[in-house]
């Protein structure tokens with residue numbers, strides 16, 4: 410089963426959208442988004458959070 414690796418690159422502006430869209434995975438700490446989980450089995454709200462990030466720093470990669 411595919412797994413997915415999440416990463417937040419440098420440049421997060423702390424807008425909070427990812428946490429609002431997908432609170433099970435993203436949480437703001439000290440004004441920056443951090444990941445509650447880095448490896449996920451299934452993409453749900455993470456895709457929407459990545460698409461909506463205004464600075465496009467959320468990366469989702471499929472792992473082998």
Ligand code: SF4
Pocket residue numbers: 417420421422423424425426427428441442458461462463464465466467
């Ligand atoms: S949506 Fe993007 S810029 Fe906004 S808090 Fe999340 S990672 Fe940072």
